[in-house]
Every structure is written in C-alpha cells, then in structure tokens.
Amino acid sequence: MTEAEFIAALRRMPLHPGAHGLMDDSAVIDAGPLVVTTDTLVEGVHFLPQDPPGDVAWKLVATNLSDLAAKGALVEGVLLNYPLGDSAWDHAFLDGLSLALARFDARLIGGDTVSLRGPRVLTLTAFGREAAAPVRSGARAGDALWVTGTIGDAGLGLAIAMGGTGPEALRDAYRRPQPRLTEGRALAPVVHAMMDVSDGLLIDAARMAQASGLAVTIDLDAVRLSPAARALGGEDRAARLAAATAGDDYELLFALPPDVTPPVAATRVGRFDAGAGLSLFDTAGPIPLPPRLGFEHAAPR
Amino acid sequence: MTEAEFIAALRRMPLHPGAHGLMDDSAVIDAGPLVVTTDTLVEGVHFLPQDPPGDVAWKLVATNLSDLAAKGALVEGVLLNYPLGDSAWDHAFLDGLSLALARFDARLIGGDTVSLRGPRVLTLTAFGREAAAPVRSGARAGDALWVTGTIGDAGLGLAIAMGGTGPEALRDAYRRPQPRLTEGRALAPVVHAMMDVSDGLLIDAARMAQASGLAVTIDLDAVRLSPAARALGGEDRAARLAAATAGDDYELLFALPPDVTPPVAATRVGRFDAGAGLSLFDTAGPIPLPPRLGFEHAAPR
Structure with missing residues (x-):
C-alpha cells in the first residue's frame, strides 16, 4: 500500500x-x-x-x-x-x-x-x-484497594494465541482488550488514586503503593477470576498467582476510603497502610512474593 | 542501558x-x-x-x-x-x-x-x-513565494555524511538542522500560508500551490545557495536543481501579498497565480521539471 x-x-x-x-x-x-x-x-x-x-x-x-x-x-x-x-x-x-x-x-x-x-x-x-485526572500517588493509609472486572484472562489468552488450547473468549481478552472508559469517568472524581492494570495486578498495585509512599496488602482469594479462566486454569493459589502477575488486563485499579462503595462494579482486593512494600495472603495464610510481580518492561514512562 | x-x-x-x-x-x-x-x-x-x-x-x-x-x-x-x-x-x-x-x-x-x-x-x-497557526492552503493568486535561509546545504551534507568530500559545516546542516522558531513566530501572523521545507523546495512549493488551488512559478536563479554550497557544488542550473530538490533544509516557505516585505530575512523565489502546477524558469528561460521534485516518502501526514 x-x-x-x-x-x-x-x-x-x-x-x-x-x-x-x-x-x-x-x-x-x-x-x-x-x-x-x-x-x-x-x-x-x-x-x-x-x-x-x-x-x-x-x-x-x-x-x-x-x-x-x-x-x-x-x-x-x-x-x-x-x-x-x-x-x-x-x-x-x-x-x-x-x-x-x-x-x-x-x-x-x-x-x-x-x-x-x-x-x-x-x-x-x-x-x-475534561478529566478529573487522579494520579497513582494519591492513596492514603487505610484506603481500600479495588479493581474492576476479572484478572488474568489476557494472560491465559496470550498462551492460547501462542498455540495453546482454550476458548476464543480468553484469546480475545488478550487480543482485543476493552478500556474501562465509562467506569473511569465515574470513578475519577471520587478515587484517591487510580491507574490501569497493564503489567499485572501485583506489580501495578506495588507501583501505586510505592508512588503513594505506603504499604499495600492484597488478599489473593478476593481477586476475581472469570468462569472461563477458572475452567481453564483452576483457581488454586498457583492459578491466582499466575493471574495476578499476568499483564494486559487493562482493568482499573483504584484506592478509596474504606467506608466508600465505588460507583461501578468492582472488587475489593486489598488495603493500604503506613509502611512500604507489597504483602500477599489468602485463607491459608501469608504468601511469599513470587520472583516476578508482572511484566517489567511494558509501557514504562 | x-x-x-x-x-x-x-x-x-x-x-x-x-x-x-x-x-x-x-x-x-x-x-x-x-x-x-x-x-x-x-x-x-x-x-x-x-x-x-x-x-x-x-x-x-x-x-x-x-x-x-x-x-x-x-x-x-x-x-x-x-x-x-x-x-x-x-x-x-x-x-x-x-x-x-x-x-x-x-x-x-x-x-x-x-x-x-x-x-x-x-x-x-x-x-x-499561542500559535497564529497559518495553514499551507491559504496562498492567494498574486502572492509572492518566499523562503528563509539557504537551500540545498543539507542535501550536500547528506552526501558528505555518506562518505563524500566536503566541509563539516554542510555535513552539520544535514545532521543538526536549525528549526526557524523565531522567524516562524514573526511570520505566522502576517503570512497567507506557511510550511517548512522538509522534502525539498520544489515539492513543498508544489504542495502549497496544490493545497491552495493555485499555480506556482519559481525563479531558480533567485534561490539562495550558501557560499559553502556554491564552493562545493557550483551554482549552475544543475546545481540549483539539485539544491531545490534536496530535502532536510527545514527553512520556512511562505506566501505574502506582493507588496508586503517579510519581517525577517528571507528571499523571494516565486509567485502564485490562478491555475495549477509548478513552473520553473531562470535567466536562460523555462526549465523542464525534473523527474523528482523532492523526497516523496518523508514526513507524510
């Protein structure tokens, strides 16, 4: 052409x-x-x-x-x-x-x-x-950490796009992500901090905590997996860790005061406290951090 | 890194x-x-x-x-x-x-x-x-065509950068062009049309004429060559055609009413008239258009 x-x-x-x-x-x-x-x-x-x-x-x-x-x-x-x-x-x-x-x-x-x-x-x-333009550095101690949608679909979809077996819906979550423009519009005026999950839930949550000068704790069991992801990859700790460290979700991650309910569908997955670093737990107890929290070289700025 | x-x-x-x-x-x-x-x-x-x-x-x-x-x-x-x-x-x-x-x-x-x-x-x-933001399509019949600086230095400089012989000053005209920000600031409020010469004087003048729905005629003898360019490449018709079809000059090309003197140093090289297309002449008479008016694939938009 x-x-x-x-x-x-x-x-x-x-x-x-x-x-x-x-x-x-x-x-x-x-x-x-x-x-x-x-x-x-x-x-x-x-x-x-x-x-x-x-x-x-x-x-x-x-x-x-x-x-x-x-x-x-x-x-x-x-x-x-x-x-x-x-x-x-x-x-x-x-x-x-x-x-x-x-x-x-x-x-x-x-x-x-x-x-x-x-x-x-x-x-x-x-x-x-016309953006309220919240930054990622505005989270406060005591804030809850929320995320829209489901996590890990695009990660499984990448494996399918590379030749693995699995449903088209997951492959398409990797190939045709849906930016959360409507949700962002409703959330931006009320959140303390917000960013999209492009490199992985854990690494992006750690970045928000670091930018805000806080520690963040995530309840891995609270992270919502889609039915298709659970059917393909299960929902045990390993599957949840894989989902939370896969990139390309393009969901919105945000901090809200603990008593505020977000104006859009979202899942509460953690909280911010004084201190530094990321901690993980599930019903079985604390979880050692995986060596890789997400995709480290994508979309830097 | x-x-x-x-x-x-x-x-x-x-x-x-x-x-x-x-x-x-x-x-x-x-x-x-x-x-x-x-x-x-x-x-x-x-x-x-x-x-x-x-x-x-x-x-x-x-x-x-x-x-x-x-x-x-x-x-x-x-x-x-x-x-x-x-x-x-x-x-x-x-x-x-x-x-x-x-x-x-x-x-x-x-x-x-x-x-x-x-x-x-x-x-x-x-x-x-804070731009007056003239467009390239605003030239009017009767307007004079002007250009800042000298033309063709970067074209000779490219040949030097590729291993040819010639002064550093020309090679640097190719490698480190100087955007005419100060001149553009003074010219923008008074010109009818303006654009930079990135692909070659002839092709860019033809583009301005086409966008304005006019014909443009250029006096090749009026095109200013630098002393270094004249010393290296001469100033006969062939040398002037080479200069006027070389790219990377980053001078400003603009249209002004015939009775208006530009507020910055520049050279009058042609005029716009009703009609279409580009014509060239020098003291020896009309010049057939060269097969290539400039660099056709750079910086399209």
Whole structure:
C-alpha cells in the first residue's frame, strides 16, 4: 500500500476538526486541559507476528485509551505513527483501526507514516479532555484497594494465541482488550488514586503503593477470576498467582476510603497502610512474593 | 542501558510540570489551544546508522520543532518514544536530547520506551502553544513565494555524511538542522500560508500551490545557495536543481501579498497565480521539471 493510498484511507475515518483533513504537517487541538499518553507496540514484543492486524490496531488504540480511562477523560482523539508494510496487512490494520475508533468515539488527529524493514513498530498517542485526572500517588493509609472486572484472562489468552488450547473468549481478552472508559469517568472524581492494570495486578498495585509512599496488602482469594479462566486454569493459589502477575488486563485499579462503595462494579482486593512494600495472603495464610510481580518492561514512562 | 536507568536520566532533563516527574502513565497539558505534530525517524531511512546518536536526537527534536515553527508556535514540550539499545548509543542519544531540549527551551512531557531488534525507530511528538497557526492552503493568486535561509546545504551534507568530500559545516546542516522558531513566530501572523521545507523546495512549493488551488512559478536563479554550497557544488542550473530538490533544509516557505516585505530575512523565489502546477524558469528561460521534485516518502501526514 502506498503512503498516498494509506492516507486516503485514513481520511475516510472520523477526523478531528483540528486535523485539517490530514492536509497539513500539524494539527490544532482546542479542548481545554488535555490528558496525553503514548504507547509503542513492537511486533514480537507487545504483539505476536501471527496476531490478526485488525486486532493489533484495536490493541494499539485500546491500550492508550485505557490510560485515558484511568484519568476519567473523554476521548479527544489520537495520533498514529505507522510503518507501511505489505498491502494485505495494511488494509486489515486499517479495518481494525476504523472499528476501534468508531467503538470508542475517537477521532484521528494526525500522525506520520514511514517505510521500515524489520519488526513493525507502531506508536499511538491519545488525547483526553475534561478529566478529573487522579494520579497513582494519591492513596492514603487505610484506603481500600479495588479493581474492576476479572484478572488474568489476557494472560491465559496470550498462551492460547501462542498455540495453546482454550476458548476464543480468553484469546480475545488478550487480543482485543476493552478500556474501562465509562467506569473511569465515574470513578475519577471520587478515587484517591487510580491507574490501569497493564503489567499485572501485583506489580501495578506495588507501583501505586510505592508512588503513594505506603504499604499495600492484597488478599489473593478476593481477586476475581472469570468462569472461563477458572475452567481453564483452576483457581488454586498457583492459578491466582499466575493471574495476578499476568499483564494486559487493562482493568482499573483504584484506592478509596474504606467506608466508600465505588460507583461501578468492582472488587475489593486489598488495603493500604503506613509502611512500604507489597504483602500477599489468602485463607491459608501469608504468601511469599513470587520472583516476578508482572511484566517489567511494558509501557514504562 | 536499562529502562529504569534511561527514565532516571530523562528525569534529569527539563520536565514539563504536567509530566508528574514521569511517574505516571499520562501527562496533563493545560496551555490553551495546542499545535501538535509528530515525526518518526527510521535508522537507514531518515538517518544513517553511522550518524552520531547525539545528532540523531537533535534531528528528531529539530524536525518536529520545525513543524511548530511553521505555525508560529511557542514550544510547550515533547513526548519521546524510544527503543532501548546498547548503552553507549543510549547515553550519547540522551546527551544530544538534553542539548536540543535546552537549546530550544523544550520540556519533556512523557513518552514510552521499548525493546527492539532491527533498525531503530524513534518517534517524537511536539506540542506548541499561542500559535497564529497559518495553514499551507491559504496562498492567494498574486502572492509572492518566499523562503528563509539557504537551500540545498543539507542535501550536500547528506552526501558528505555518506562518505563524500566536503566541509563539516554542510555535513552539520544535514545532521543538526536549525528549526526557524523565531522567524516562524514573526511570520505566522502576517503570512497567507506557511510550511517548512522538509522534502525539498520544489515539492513543498508544489504542495502549497496544490493545497491552495493555485499555480506556482519559481525563479531558480533567485534561490539562495550558501557560499559553502556554491564552493562545493557550483551554482549552475544543475546545481540549483539539485539544491531545490534536496530535502532536510527545514527553512520556512511562505506566501505574502506582493507588496508586503517579510519581517525577517528571507528571499523571494516565486509567485502564485490562478491555475495549477509548478513552473520553473531562470535567466536562460523555462526549465523542464525534473523527474523528482523532492523526497516523496518523508514526513507524510
């Protein structure tokens, strides 16, 4: 696919008014204070070469919008930096991009296309507006730790996408994560701290505690596993540890005063106290920390 | 260099207040309407593997800020998407980044680091504020076409960087372009149309004419060559055509009413008329268009 064909296809997507029809080198965004986030996905690192290109597009959009969700933002639009490859891949990518933009009411603001030999490197930058913008460092001693949805589905889904056996629903949890934009919007004004679970529940909870200067304790039995995950991987301590250290969940992790009930469906999984570090327990007692709390190299900033 | 070391080094650079000390997944920019631009540089395409890493950092910043200059913006800050490589390269890159940020009064807002095998792929996204933000489509019939600085230095410099003979000053014009931020700030409120010359004077002038629905005629003899360029490559028609079709100049190209003198040093090189297409002439008469008007695959949008 040539650059001109690719840009013509982009022009048929929902465009941000400041994009000047993608006819200029820059765009203008006039939407008040903006939340900005950017993520790069690398073929062979953040997605598999055999992943469907449309799902890669979806994931690229979804992972960025998940960061906006954690700020309670409305989606203003996205910039795309894209390496032109073979036409079939490009077309399928564009289909997935179109789907994701429509699904999340996101508009294209601009971007850049390049030629590239070697693994595909895709960058998306997302802009959000009207955000309460809680930070991850605001948790207070005594706060409860909550998380939306179920944990570990994407981790099992990755194994399935790599050739393992298991239901499509889990594989799709890995390939097409759902950013919690609606939940984030409701939570952002009331939480003390919030972030998305991108690298694993344990590592991300530890990061929130560290940023807040607190200790955090997690009840592993409280972590909610989906029926499909329980059917495939069980729900014993090992299965729960695997779920809590797998990445790509894109659920929202947040701190609330102990007497406050969140305005959206979520599960209370721990609490913050004075001190430092992460502790784990279940009904059988304290659990030694696993050597690896999550995916350490993804989505740093 | 590990990701943690790299981010620690970034934290020692000038940080945007909305960057939260690079401790969060998102940043907040509250600076009124923003001009946004993004460019990706690929090793082997936009820079040479043997280019000094510090110069690659400089060029990454400068090419993006050149787009802000064309909008007359003040620099608000930048996002960096960086592939961690070998430590020596990363350190040298950081040194160049630090230099460029300080030189252009730019602050780091955030970004993402990844691991990558294959050619380096670097993305920078730049934000500008308080821009008059002229577009490239605003030229009017009768307007004069002007350009700042000299044309073709970077094209000769690329040949030197690839092993050719010539002065360092030209090679550095290729490796360390100077975005015309001050000139852009003065020009933006008075021009009818403006853009930077990134792909070549002829192709970029043709793009401005096309976007404005006009024809443009360029007097090749009026195009200013630097003394170093004239000394190395001469100044006959062939040398001037080579200069006018080489990329990476990062000068500002703009349209002004014929009776208006620009508020900064610049050279009048042509005029816009009703019609379409690009025409060239010099004192010897009309010049057939060369088969290639510039670098067609760089920095599309």
